[in-house]
Amino acid sequence: MKLTRRQTMASLAGLGVAPMLGLRPKKALASGAPVKIGYAISLTGPNAGGAGTTILPNYHLWVHEMREKGGILVNGERHPIEVIEYDDRSNSEEAVRAVERLINQDGVDILLAPWGTAMNLAVGPLFDRNGFIQATSTAITDRAPDLIQRWPGFFPLSGTAASWATPVVELMNEAREAGHIDDDVAMISVADAFGIDLAGAARRAFGEYGFNLVYDRTYPVGTQDFSSILAEIRNVKAFASFSYPPDTVAITDNAQLHDFNPNVMYVGIGGAFPMFTDRFGESVDTVLTHGGLNMADERTRDYLARHEEVTGRRADSAGSIVMYAALQAMEQAIERTGTLDNSVIAEEMKTGTFDTALGEISLASQMMPDIFKVGQIRDGYVVGLGPQDVPGRGEFIMPKQPWPAR
Amino acid sequence: MISRSPTPYVGILAVAGTLALLPLYASSYQLAFAIGLLNFAVLATAWGLFSGPTRYVSLASVVFFGIGSYTVAIVGEVMPWPAVLLVAALIGGAVALVVGLATLRLAGIYFVIFTFGLSEMVRQLVTWYEVNVTLSIGRYIFLDITQTQIFWQLLALLAIVMLGAVALQRSRLGFALRVIGGDETMARHFGLNPTFAKLALFVASSMIMALAGAIMAPRWTYIDPAIAFNITLSFQVVIMALLGGMHRIYGPMLGAILMTFLFEALSNHFPQAFSLMLGLVFIVIVYLLPNGIVGRLEEGLARTRRKPATASAKVGERT
Numbered sequence: 001m002k003l004t005r006r007q008t009m010a011s012l013a014g015l016g017v018a019p020m021l022g023l024r025p026k027k028a029l030a031s032g033a034p035v036k037i038g039y040a041i042s043l044t045g046p047n048a049g050g051a052g053t054t055i056l057p058n059y060h061l062w063v064h065e066m067r068e069k070g071g072i073l074v075n076g077e078r079h080p081i082e083v084i085e086y087d088d089r090s091n092s093e094e095a096v097r098a099v100e101r102l103i104n105q106d107g108v109d110i111l112l113a114p115w116g117t118a119m120n121l122a123v124g125p126l127f128d129r130n131g132f133i134q135a136t137s138t139a140i141t142d143r144a145p146d147l148i149q150r151w152p153g154f155f156p157l158s159g160t161a162a163s164w165a166t167p168v169v170e171l172m173n174e175a176r177e178a179g180h181i182d183d184d185v186a187m188i189s190v191a192d193a194f195g196i197d198l199a200g201a202a203r204r205a206f207g208e209y210g211f212n213l214v215y216d217r218t219y220p221v222g223t224q225d226f227s228s229i230l231a232e233i234r235n236v237k238a239f240a241s242f243s244y245p246p247d248t249v250a251i252t253d254n255a256q257l258h259d260f261n262p263n264v265m266y267v268g269i270g271g272a273f274p275m276f277t278d279r280f281g282e283s284v285d286t287v288l289t290h291g292g293l294n295m296a297d298e299r300t301r302d303y304l305a306r307h308e309e310v311t312g313r314r315a316d317s318a319g320s321i322v323m324y325a326a327l328q329a330m331e332q333a334i335e336r337t338g339t340l341d342n343s344v345i346a347e348e349m350k351t352g353t354f355d356t357a358l359g360e361i362s363l364a365s366q367m368m369p370d371i372f373k374v375g376q377i378r379d380g381y382v383v384g385l386g387p388q389d390v391p392g393r394g395e396f397i398m399p400k401q402p403w404p405a406r
Numbered sequence: 407m408i409s410r411s412p413t414p415y416v417g418i419l420a421v422a423g424t425l426a427l428l429p430l431y432a433s434s435y436q437l438a439f440a441i442g443l444l445n446f447a448v449l450a451t452a453w454g455l456f457s458g459p460t461r462y463v464s465l466a467s468v469v470f471f472g473i474g475s476y477t478v479a480i481v482g483e484v485m486p487w488p489a490v491l492l493v494a495a496l497i498g499g500a501v502a503l504v505v506g507l508a509t510l511r512l513a514g515i516y517f518v519i520f521t522f523g524l525s526e527m528v529r530q531l532v533t534w535y536e537v538n539v540t541l542s543i544g545r546y547i548f549l550d551i552t553q554t555q556i557f558w559q560l561l562a563l564l565a566i567v568m569l570g571a572v573a574l575q576r577s578r579l580g581f582a583l584r585v586i587g588g589d590e591t592m593a594r595h596f597g598l599n600p601t602f603a604k605l606a607l608f609v610a611s612s613m614i615m616a617l618a619g620a621i622m623a624p625r626w627t628y629i630d631p632a633i634a635f636n637i638t639l640s641f642q643v644v645i646m647a648l649l650g651g652m653h654r655i656y657g658p659m660l661g662a663i664l665m666t667f668l669f670e671a672l673s674n675h676f677p678q679a680f681s682l683m684l685g686l687v688f689i690v691i692v693y694l695l696p697n698g699i700v701g702r703l704e705e706g707l708a709r710t711r712r713k714p715a716t717a718s719a720k721v722g723e724r725t
Contacts, residue, residue, distance in 0.1 A: 043677065043678060044680065044681055046632075085677060086673060086674075086677050087673060087677040087678065087680055089673075089680065089681075091636065091638070092625075092626045092628075092629075092633050093442065093622070093625070093626070094673070096438065096625055096626070097435075097438050097439065097442055097670075098673070100434055100435040100438040100439075101435050101438075101674070103434075103435070104433045104434050104435035104436075105433075105435045117544070117628070118544070118628050118629075118630060118633055121546070121626075121627045121628035122625075122626045122627055122628060124627055125627055141544075143546060150548075191533055191534075191537045191543070192533075192543055192630075192632070193543045193544050193630055196536075196537055196541065196542060196543045197542065197543075200541055200542070218537055218538075220530070220533070221533075221632075
């Protein structure tokens with residue numbers, strides 16, 4: 001029975017090594033001891049583009065700035081910062097494993113969130129069970145209110161899908177009142193989480209505002225040719241696409257190629273990314289997209305300048321500043337409470353107000369209040385326009401400028 | 407030829423019984439690691455169960471794994487857990503039956519292409535359904551199933567699969583499968599029914615994969631078609647089974663164990679260069695271990711056994 005013995009030994013050797021990897025117990029923070037900040041994020045795979053644009057540069061910027069000040073201030077003393085970074089390879093199971101490792105093996109004091117709705121929900125139970133704060137600007141889900149109840153340390157800063165779609169419809173309404181468009185609206189959406197949720201919310205809002213949805217179609221992830229869709233809606237004056245970055249680029253490119261020039265045009269995720277304006281330059285000025293900044297605010301401009309200086313790349317105009325402001329709030333909460341106990345920090349984050357790149361903020365709702373969710377592209381950034389009650393709203397330029405001749 | 411000794415059964419049960427105590431002293435990271443390892447061990451063994459004897463390379467592992475996960479997402483909150491597992495296995499088996507009836511007459515290379523296409527088709531079908539019928543792509547799984555429970559379930563599944571595999575190898579069906587794998591035409595002349603044998607094995611292997619998917623699903627909270635039907639999983643399973651060696655029952659499991667340790671070591675020490683290092687390792691495996699680790703070990707063993715014999719012959723010549 002050699003086979004079984006070998007099989008036995010193989011299994012024993014395999015699983016027997018696992019416990020030997022050892023477990024390090026968590027100690028109280030000694031004077032001069034480093035504070036460990038860890039995160040698992042998509043460095044490779046389909047999520048890497050989004051993670052590398054919106055989240056990762058802000059983690060780097062935040063750590064860089066604390067290091068410049070001499071470390072993170074805990075209980076009146078600045079401690080050096082040790083950063084532990086893992087790649088979840090855009091895979092939920094890897095993300096779960098990497099976060100387990102950060103918590104149990106590396107013994108991190110502060111855990112930063114991964115990128116995207118799916119990854120954040122996959123690691124949510126782990127963050128919660130181990131009492132860590134999970135703040136992210138890249139999880140958009142209509143279950144956000146439920147999740148906050150379930151996980152008290154969860155800060156889904158960007159809120160629900162509906163809160164992103166309704167302001168788009170409000171802007172269309174404004175354009176209709178100004179006489180630039182009529183009741184007819186065309187809408188397309190990508191057949192994936194973001195597209196479906198937002199298109200669903202937009203459909204309801206278009207109905208409430210008395211718009212006539214003359215075209216409403218979903219397309220599969222990965223679609224690159226929109227010629228036939230655009231040919232069908234040539235004469236529509238208002239157009240919205242709830243798209244992902246690759247299709248956002250393709251739709252804009254196709255629209256320019258076929259000279260499809262609606263008076264109001266909204267494009268989805270990607271429109272607020274630097275890569276979009278890098279590619280299309282001034283030709284996409286006055287196109288509407290997600291996110292938006294208060295460009296009149298000095299703190300916003302200061303943030304954009306520091307981001308570019310430290311990370312070597314421009315910030316996006318949507319989730320970047322929201323993520324950074326939340327990190328600032330967390331840092332201030334740590335300074336005020338003088339502890340690394342995440343439940344105490346979370347309590348302070350929910351009750352206090354903080355001075356951040358977004359101004360004075362309160363995170364009582366566990367979501368970021370007063371952020372722009374739709375804006376208009378101008379000079380490489382997105383000028384915030386909606387929701388209408390957000391302070392520092394920019395000027396809505398109508399109609400969209402015609403595409404330049406190719 | 408057909409052994410009846412109970413030793414392997416006792417061995418499997420003893421090892422599984424010992425490992426079942428692991429959650430008592432392992433940290434939750436170690437447990438998470440063990441869960442990943444067991445998951446791949448189950449999948450690779452199930453894959454080897456079908457592909458080893460029949461030599462069909464299936465890239466459809468993720469189809470059945472995903473079906474299991476989706477079953478949990480859909481009925482997880484309305485049924486008791488054992489019923490959920492049963493439903494997952496039955497759906498996986500039913501899909502495998504239909505697919506198997508349609509494709510197992512295809513010759514090797516066409517089968518590979520078909521299974522690859524199948525996983526994409528299932529993913530698109532589920533996406534289409536969610537987009538047009540439920541109007542929401544992601545599904546949430548909020549079940550109170552702990553890591554320890556997942557670990558025990560996977561361990562039990564692996565033990566059952568190993569017991570079944572040993573029993574199968576010793577059965578008439580197992581013998582028939584080896585003949586079919588060797589030469590299908592000859593097997594037909596012996597009066598064997600290759601299509602039935604292959605189909606039975608494909609269905610069994612698929613049910614196991616669906617069960618693994620169902621057991622793992624509560625770990626993720628949120629699934630959508632891109633997560634549940636991620637084709638990378640199918641390739642990982644194939645690579646693990648090939649690394650271990652497919653001509654022995656324990657080969658794929660050994661491959662899964664080694665590969666999981668390798669994945670973990672690479673992602674801990676080279677998080678930025680993971681894919682690059684993995685590619686290099688794969689090239690090395692293909693060049694140096696064409697028959698898998700088990701194949702290489704057996705070669706080595708055979709050589710050491712032969713050596714004393716030749717040595718004594720030489721001594722004999724000299725005297």
